[in-house]
Amino acid sequence: MAEQQAAFQALVELAHLSRRTAKGLPAQVDIKPHWSGIGFSLLGRHFVAPMGEVSEMLEVPSYTRLPGVQPWVKGVANVRGRLLPLLDMGMFFGQRLTGHRKRQRVLILETENLYSGLIVDQVFGMQHFPMDTYKPAASDEDEQLVPLVTGSYELSGSEWSVFSLANLAEDARFVNAAQGN
Template sequence: MTEVTPITLLRGIESRVRHSAKGLPEQGEVAQTWSGIGFRIGEHHFVAPMSEVKEILRVPDFTRLPNVQSWVLGVSNIRGRLIPIIDLNDFLSYESNQAIRNRRILVIEQNEQSDGLVIDGVEGMQYFPIDDFDESTPNIPEGIKPFVSGHFVKDKRIWCRFNMRELFESEEFQGVAV
């Protein structure tokens, strides 16, 4: 009678496992994706490229400024930097039904100037297949259209691609003085 050693037993288990194991699934073609920060203005959903949003914050305390447009709420000291706090809804002539403290800020930076854009809500990171991008502008308010460069559709929701650079470079956005 042959003696069953632990090594013999392990070799038997290995043989049975190898025989019944399935191979690795075939690796299909990996679709390229586009990612960005999702946010809301009213019931409209937008996504901005990660490279255009520096950080996301709760609305901080801010100091009001005289002789500025109504959409410039004031300035805030954020980590030692004075950052203008801008109500993006008001700038785009789109009324918000949320209290200012329940909203969020997207901090953008262009040409070494930072601005805090108050928006209705943040929808987290969003990922879309690049091939799903549609350059047409969906049905959104006219005041927002100049800053939208197309859209994606995911889970039956339209996500407009918001171009922060276009916003920043627009004459209206730069004209903060009254």
């Protein structure tokens, strides 16, 4: 019994010693919630599309021009056996893409009724923004962009406008790309 008592006392002393010499837990850092999207540039501005609205990103593939379509419809490309209409987003807004041709990329918009490739100046990949930097409206929006921009985030002093591809997919001008309409 004395041996058991001695062993128990040794464990109690070890526990006290451990508590006295233990270092405190690391300071708890407040983790800020973030919103993530696909960053891209268009017409010299930074945009970000919600993650669920971009199904894929590609280099601009070779394509075949189509007759009787709006000038912003570049043509159609075969991407893994599917015909992908390619749309120049700079021309859609009445301007020219400002990025170098080698940096231009295609964002694939795929909904139940629509499969389109949007050519933009450059794609930056996934971007993460602290949610507390969100503003419901981006500053100095171009009139054509107002229905497509749902707000903005700030990151490292730059404003990133949230570009809704879902709103674009519902835009009558975008959906009806035939010439003369």
